[in-house]
Amino acid sequence: MSKNISLEVCPIAKSLSVFGDAWSILILRDAHSGFTRFDQFRKSLGIAPTMLTKRLSVLVDEGLLEKRKYSEHPPREEYVLTQTGKDSLPVLFVIGAWGRKHKSFENREKMPIFLDTEKGTEIKPIVIDQVTGAEIGTRAIHQHVE
Template sequence: MQRTSFSDFKCPVARALDSVGDWWSILILRDAFQGLSRFDDFQKSLGVAPNILTRRLKHLTDQELFERRLYHQRPARYEYVLTDKGRDFFPVLMTLFSWGSRHIPEEDLAFLLGDTAGKSRQTVLVDTRTGEQVTPENTSLLAGPAADDEVRARIARMRAWYLGIDA
């Protein structure tokens, strides 16, 4: 089945999803942040079919989230190393982790989020300029340089919705 491309969408969420791919890709990135870098290790961790893993790793490499590096010559073996773009996915992954942790029964949690000293962490998204927590109630979209009339209308609908006004 051919995947729909969002590469021409104006929305950063859609474009980011196009880069990352799907749930397998997100889990591959999760495993990379846990120290995995080799095909066999990803496959063992995820239990994913080799053809699916091959396609996902190629996509993540094409999207520049991974760099493919030869680590053994005969036979040729490669590892997948996070790029700066790939490392920039870490906050997204931690946001998913935190959201999942809040909505999974506590007795089902096998992992908790903590700092390197072993103390638990609680995450929130904050504005780096003000330190204010980012919430649906205090956040709005603004028109960017590529905004057209359709985008501006969508922003107006969003603002009206948040203010409780019929638009």
């Protein structure tokens, strides 16, 4: 079986190796909300400890989280966002904005909103092409491989 070259060089496919798992996305969401401790993630997500350990390990291996020791006796570690992990925040916001727009929710009034700390206004993300200034999704696209 030959390998699909487009999967090897496609940034979307490569990113899915990290983001393609719902638990990983939710762990990153909680890390951006200030969670660092194993028990905080476990309580928030209701995830099995073995599954959480695996997902945290992948996020550390991929460079999105960093383990830091916060207690010697007993030995305890916390998980802190790296710059790579911090760079995932816009991705999470765009996924959330898509879900808010296209998925139905039983209790929309209880849905959390995210506020800009300086302005106090709700954050409503869009993705803009840096070169043209156009909102992504408003113009046709095509792939080009050099």
